[in-house]
Amino acid sequence: MKINTRTDEYDRLLARHHAMRLRRQILSPEGASAARPAIGPGGTVYDGYGDQQLIMSRLDLVTPFDVLIEQLYAFMFQRRPYLRPLFPESMEFQQDHLARMFRYLIENLHRLDHVLAVLRQLGGDHRKLGVWPAHYLAFEEALAVALRSRAGAGWSVELEQAWLRMLRFAVKAMVDGAESAITEPPYWHGQVVGHERRGPDVAVLRIRTGQPYPYRAGQYATIESPLLPHTWRQYSMACAPRPDGVLEFHVRRTAAGGVSEALVERTRAGDAVRLGPPRGVMTAVDDPRDVLLVAGGTGLAPLKAILGELAERRARGQRAHLFVGARSQADLYDREALARLSGRFPWLEVTPVTGGGAGSEPGPGPLPDALGERRDWSEHIAYVSGPPGMVGAVRATLLASGVPADRIHHDPLVAAARD
Numbered sequence: 204m205k206i207n208t209r210t211d212e213y214d215r216l217l218a219r220h221h222a223m224r225l226r227r228q229i230l231s232p233e234g235a236s237a238a239r240p241a242i243g244p245g246g247t248v249y250d251g252y253g254d255q256q257l258i259m260s261r262l263d264l265v266t267p268f269d270v271l272i273e274q275l276y277a278f279m280f281q282r283r284p285y286l287r288p289l290f291p292e293s294m295e296f297q298q299d300h301l302a303r304m305f306r307y308l309i310e311n312l313h314r315l316d317h318v319l320a321v322l323r324q325l326g327g328d329h330r331k332l333g334v335w336p337a338h339y340l341a342f343e344e345a346l347a348v349a350l351r352s353r354a355g356a357g358w359s360v361e362l363e364q365a366w367l368r369m370l371r372f373a374v375k376a377m378v379d380g381a382e383s384a385i386t387e388p389p390y391w392h393g394q395v396v397g398h399e400r401r402g403p404d405v406a407v408l409r410i411r412t413g414q415p416y417p418y419r420a421g422q423y424a425t426i427e428s429p430l431l432p433h434t435w436r437q438y439s440m441a442c443a444p445r446p447d448g449v450l451e452f453h454v455r456r457t458a459a460g461g462v463s464e465a466l467v468e469r470t471r472a473g474d475a476v477r478l479g480p481p482r483g484v485m486t487a488v489d490d491p492r493d494v495l496l497v498a499g500g501t502g503l504a505p506l507k508a509i510l511g512e513l514a515e516r517r518a519r520g521q522r523a524h525l526f527v528g529a530r531s532q533a534d535l536y537d538r539e540a541l542a543r544l545s546g547r548f549p550w551l552e553v554t555p556v557t558g559g560g561a562g563s564e565p566g567p568g569p570l571p572d573a574l575g576e577r578r579d580w581s582e583h584i585a586y587v588s589g590p591p592g593m594v595g596a597v598r599a600t601l602l603a604s605g606v607p608a609d610r611i612h613h614d615p616l617v618a619a620a621r622d
């Protein structure tokens with residue numbers, strides 16, 4: 204269900220923009236303009252802060268973004284129908300993704316170093332989609348037409364130039380990112396060598412790649428099934444790199460017609476898939492402190508991989524405690540594997556916590572409470588993975604109990620696309 208009404212999206216962006224400006228003013232004695240960065244990709248000068256002010260000043264003309272983006276793609280495919288096959292059959296996710304990107308760019312144009320890193324990675328990831336620099340020109344042309352048609356009489360050359368400068372900055376960073384990723388394959392071919400149903404909506408898949416897949420425990424891959432061409436979704440590897448090169452993934456079926464449904468319901472051993480390059484920052488840190496791992500649902504996958512790595516290179520005397528949150532006993536889909544691990548490794552304690560999760564009452568759920576009751580975690584290194592609401596709630600509990608922020612590791616708190 205779309206929740207973006209015109210006022211919602213516009214008001215939300217504006218409120219966040221004002222809050223950030225206030226924060227910059229407080230943090231910087233010279234005022235907000237001192238935060239003005241000017242270095243773009245390849246050393247070019249770009250006044251992101253100036254464009255941010257201009258774009259924000261008339262955001263009301265072009266929001267909600269979903270309408271703008273629908274017009275953009277309609278124009279692009281009408282003008283250049285040969286680009287349509289590069290996109291998935293259903294454009295819904297693509298449109299949401301682009302709206303998120305517009306919001307992210309506009310909100311962050313005052314801190315180009317952060318934006319550059321994100322865009323460079325996005326550019327590298329776009330290689331698997333078969334995107335070439337020339338395609339971006341077609342996109343720019345379509346964006347200009349959509350902006351004009353959406354904004355109507357209030358539109359101006361200055362506004363259009365600000366939007367196009369922002370886009371060119373983003374494209375340049377993405378093309379740079381794609382070029383510097385040139386030594387890495389855009390994707391790996393894989394074959395499903397194991398497919399086990401674990402309950403009505405979860406499957407554990409084992410995939411062997413044709414070429415070695417170089418990743419670190421805790422990272423994720425994007426996966427494409429031939430059942431849904433051009434649609435890639437993220438899943439974490441649930442094992443540390445193994446000598447036989449087999450990767451384990453935990454997939455919960457979510458929306459009908461999505462990649463997860465295809466992988467859970469319609470995929471069998473022997474089927475082919477493709478994997479994008481490994482990504483993600485939640486990897487095991489080299490620190491001899493005891494380890495706390497907190498998993499919610501299939502968020503268990505990367506933590507199981509980190510445990511696998513710990514088993515291989517654990518510091519002397521280092522212990523680990525894994526909390527596994529699940530909706531119910533029946534939903535503890537990996538309980539046998541976890542029992543095997545805790546039987547094998549005396550330094551590992553596993554605590555299942557049931558309740559909460561999809562369909563239950565809103566609220567922090569039982570995981571933060573279970574942690575709080577247990578012991579003092581302030582000297583631990585923590586890894587947290589699961590639904591964004593759970594990761595946020597657990598993070599808040601750990602911070603409040605004295606664990607420093609730089610010792611709480613998790614992937615960014617945005618809902619990753621896994622349906």
Ligand SMILES: NC(=O)C1=CN([C@@H]2O[C@H](COP(=O)(O)OP(=O)(O)OC[C@H]3O[C@@H](n4cnc5c(N)ncnc54)[C@H](O)[C@@H]3O)[C@@H](O)[C@H]2O)C=CC1
Nearest residue numbers: 439499500501528529530559560561567568589590592593
């Ligand atoms: N499949 C994978 O490889 C990975 C999945 N994830 C993410 O993990 C999540 C897994 O989803 P499900 O299995 O459906 O989990 P779920 O909705 O069944 O939740 C599992 C448990 O997490 C806790 N929880 C859920 N929402 C909470 C909240 N708002 N506050 C506090 N605790 C909460 C509850 O204890 C619940 O029982 C998805 O968001 C997925 O994107 C993250 C990393 C890897």
